[in-house]
Amino acid sequence: MKEKMRIMVVDDEMIIRESFSHWFEKAGHMACTAGSGFEALEKLKQYPFDLLFVDIKMPGMDGIELLEWVKKNYPETFVVIITAYGSIESSVKAMKMGASDYLLKPFKPDQLNLVMEKISQQKKLTGEIDYLKGFLDTVTRFDNIIGQSRAMKEIFRLIPEIAESDTPVLITGETGTGKELVAKAIHAKSKRHNHPFIAINCGAMPDSLLESELFGHQKGAFTGAIHARKGFLEVVDGGTLFLDEIGEISAKMQVDLLRVLEEKKITRLGGRESINVNFRIISATSRNLEKEIEQNNFREDFYYRINVINLNIPPLRKRKTDILLLVNHFLKKYSRETTKQVDHVTDDAMELMKNYEWPGNVRELENAIERAVVLSKSRTLKVKDFSFIRSMPDDFRKTLSLGEVEKKYVQQILEQNNWNISRAAKILGIHRVTLHKKIKRLNLKKNNS
Amino acid sequence: MLKLSKPLIVGVAPVGKDSVFAARVIAAHISGYMNLKTEIIPTLNIPSFAYNEKRFQYNAGVILKSYEAMEFEYDKVIAVLNVDIFMPIFTHVFGEAKQGGKCGLVSVFRLKMEQDCIYPAPSLVYERAAKVALHELGHLFNLLHCEDHRCLMHFSGDLCQLDKTPFYFCRYCTAFLQGFYHFKS
Incomplete structure (x- = not known):
C-alpha cells in the first residue's frame, strides 16, 4: 500500500x-x-x-x-x-x-x-x-564513536594499532566519555573479534560477588552455590575482558587478577584444578590511579601490569568541536527511537550546548538530547528545551578542579533527588554501589537546610 | 460502523434536459453495482455565478457548494451535467464530490469528446458517466482513491485510464462500503 x-x-x-x-x-x-x-x-x-x-x-x-x-x-x-x-x-x-x-x-x-x-x-x-x-x-566499527576533534582523531588512529597487539590497555577519562565504546572498538578491530567481549563494572558489585563472577565456583563452594558455574574469565575464552572502574576493586582482588594476568591460569572458588584461560584485558577508570598508588589505595605492580598502553579520552569540554556532531547523532538516534521527527536545533540552543561544561560528558549530552526530544512539541529544539542544563549555579562553571566538579555535581544531583540513591545513580549513569562509594570518598553529607 | 434503520436512497438529478437519459443510465448502474435504491430527481439548474468567463467553464466547487446547501430528501445526490466543469488547479474534471459529502457531480461534457479524431459511441459515453458517478458516490461514502488500478476508486486522470477501469470495487473498498450499508459486490 x-x-x-x-x-x-x-x-x-x-x-x-x-x-x-x-x-x-x-x-x-x-x-x-x-x-x-x-x-x-x-x-x-x-x-x-x-x-x-x-x-x-x-x-x-x-x-x-x-x-x-x-x-x-x-x-x-x-x-x-x-x-x-x-x-x-x-x-x-x-x-x-x-x-x-x-x-x-x-x-x-x-x-x-x-x-x-x-x-x-x-x-x-x-x-x-x-x-x-x-x-x-x-555495522561500521568506528561509527559508534563520534568525533572530529584532534584528540579523537588521534584515538581513532591509535585504536587499530592497539588492536593488533594483545597487550593490556588502560583507558582513562572522566565518567561518560565513552571508555567502553573505545574498548569495544579495540575488540572489534582485533583478531579476537569473533570471540566474546565481556564488560564488567567492578564498581557495581561487592568484592565477594565480583570474585565469584570472574573466577566462577564449584558446587558447594559457598552457601547457595548449588551448581558449579564458570566465571567470566573462562567464558570470555579467546575474547576480550573489559573491566570498568578498575580503581574500585579491593587490594585482594588486585592480587588475584595480577596472578591471573601473569600465569593465564585460574582456579574456581572452592576448586583445586587450575584452568588455562585465554583473554585480553582492557581496563578503564575515571580515577587518578597514580594518586591512588601514592595513597596506598592501589597496588603499583598491578597498575603497571594493566597499564601497558594508556589511552586517555579527553572530556567533552576539551573537545567542543565534537558537540555539533554528537548532537546530530543523538538527534537522529532518539528521533528514530521515539518515532518523533525532531531533527533540528536552533543556533542559540547549539551555542548554549557549546558553552556548557558537560560535567557528565557525552553521557550527559546524550541524556539531555533524549529528554529534549521526548518532551519537544516541535521538530526544532530551542533554548527553552534545554532549560534544565542551565539550572546549575554559576560557581559550578567556574570550578577548576575536576574533583570539586565531581563533588558538587554529585551533591547537587543527590539534593535534587532528596538523597534517593537509586534515582540519583540512574541520573548519574552509575551503579548504586558506585554512588555509595563516591559519597563516602567525597565525604558528601545531606544538606538539611 | 454506521447502522442504518432504513435503506439508503440515492437521488440522481439531471442538470438540464439533455442530461435526463444519462441520469437514468447512472441510476440503473448505481442500483445494479452498489445495491442501492435510486430515484430520478426533477431537473436542477446550474447556478449562473458558477460560470467562469475567463475559462468558459463552470467551477465544480461552486456548483457543489450550492447543491450541498439545498435540502434533499435523499441520503446522497448525484447531479449529472452536460457542461464543462473545472477545479481551480485543474484544466477540467469529469466529476467532483466532497469526501463524506452529500452531493456529487458528473459531467458528460468531456466524456463524449473525440479521441484521435474518433467520437465515442453513446453507449461508451454512458458507461464512462456511470463509472465517474460510482467513483464520486464512493467519495460520498468516504472512500479514498485506491491503489488498485482495477478498482473503481482508482483515480482516472484521462479517458484512456477511465476506459480501462472495470465496473468493480476491490475487496478493501468493498469491505469499507459494507461498513456503511448492505453492499453486495
Whole structure:
C-alpha cells in the first residue's frame, strides 16, 4: 500500500489552496496550507512535511526563495513548484535549486497524479537509502564513536594499532566519555573479534560477588552455590575482558587478577584444578590511579601490569568541536527511537550546548538530547528545551578542579533527588554501589537546610 | 460502523434536459453495482455565478457548494451535467464530490469528446458517466482513491485510464462500503 504523505500547499490564492487540499484529502494524504512563504517557514519549523507545493509568485517571500530555504534546512523535503506564470527560465532555475517537479496552473488531473506517483517512488527510495545507511552505521566499527576533534582523531588512529597487539590497555577519562565504546572498538578491530567481549563494572558489585563472577565456583563452594558455574574469565575464552572502574576493586582482588594476568591460569572458588584461560584485558577508570598508588589505595605492580598502553579520552569540554556532531547523532538516534521527527536545533540552543561544561560528558549530552526530544512539541529544539542544563549555579562553571566538579555535581544531583540513591545513580549513569562509594570518598553529607 | 434503520436512497438529478437519459443510465448502474435504491430527481439548474468567463467553464466547487446547501430528501445526490466543469488547479474534471459529502457531480461534457479524431459511441459515453458517478458516490461514502488500478476508486486522470477501469470495487473498498450499508459486490 502506498504511503500517505504530509503535504503543505503554499499559495497566496485561497481557492488554489482549497482546491489542492480537497484533492489530497480524497487521496488520503494529510494536507495543510500556508498563504505565504513566511507562514510556510513557521509551519516547517513546527512539523515535518514530506512534500511542498509552492507557488512561485507570492508577495513577500516568493516560491524560489522558499525553495532555497527548504533545500538548505530540510533537504529531505520534496518541493514541487506551481505557477500560472510559467517560463522556461523559472522552471530551469527551480529544478537546478532542487525542486522535484514543476507544474503550470491549471494542469490536467493526470499530471498531478503522475507527479504524486513520482514523488512517492522517490520518497520510498530515499527511505530505503536512509535505512541502509543506518544499517551500515551500526555495522561500521568506528561509527559508534563520534568525533572530529584532534584528540579523537588521534584515538581513532591509535585504536587499530592497539588492536593488533594483545597487550593490556588502560583507558582513562572522566565518567561518560565513552571508555567502553573505545574498548569495544579495540575488540572489534582485533583478531579476537569473533570471540566474546565481556564488560564488567567492578564498581557495581561487592568484592565477594565480583570474585565469584570472574573466577566462577564449584558446587558447594559457598552457601547457595548449588551448581558449579564458570566465571567470566573462562567464558570470555579467546575474547576480550573489559573491566570498568578498575580503581574500585579491593587490594585482594588486585592480587588475584595480577596472578591471573601473569600465569593465564585460574582456579574456581572452592576448586583445586587450575584452568588455562585465554583473554585480553582492557581496563578503564575515571580515577587518578597514580594518586591512588601514592595513597596506598592501589597496588603499583598491578597498575603497571594493566597499564601497558594508556589511552586517555579527553572530556567533552576539551573537545567542543565534537558537540555539533554528537548532537546530530543523538538527534537522529532518539528521533528514530521515539518515532518523533525532531531533527533540528536552533543556533542559540547549539551555542548554549557549546558553552556548557558537560560535567557528565557525552553521557550527559546524550541524556539531555533524549529528554529534549521526548518532551519537544516541535521538530526544532530551542533554548527553552534545554532549560534544565542551565539550572546549575554559576560557581559550578567556574570550578577548576575536576574533583570539586565531581563533588558538587554529585551533591547537587543527590539534593535534587532528596538523597534517593537509586534515582540519583540512574541520573548519574552509575551503579548504586558506585554512588555509595563516591559519597563516602567525597565525604558528601545531606544538606538539611 | 454506521447502522442504518432504513435503506439508503440515492437521488440522481439531471442538470438540464439533455442530461435526463444519462441520469437514468447512472441510476440503473448505481442500483445494479452498489445495491442501492435510486430515484430520478426533477431537473436542477446550474447556478449562473458558477460560470467562469475567463475559462468558459463552470467551477465544480461552486456548483457543489450550492447543491450541498439545498435540502434533499435523499441520503446522497448525484447531479449529472452536460457542461464543462473545472477545479481551480485543474484544466477540467469529469466529476467532483466532497469526501463524506452529500452531493456529487458528473459531467458528460468531456466524456463524449473525440479521441484521435474518433467520437465515442453513446453507449461508451454512458458507461464512462456511470463509472465517474460510482467513483464520486464512493467519495460520498468516504472512500479514498485506491491503489488498485482495477478498482473503481482508482483515480482516472484521462479517458484512456477511465476506459480501462472495470465496473468493480476491490475487496478493501468493498469491505469499507459494507461498513456503511448492505453492499453486495
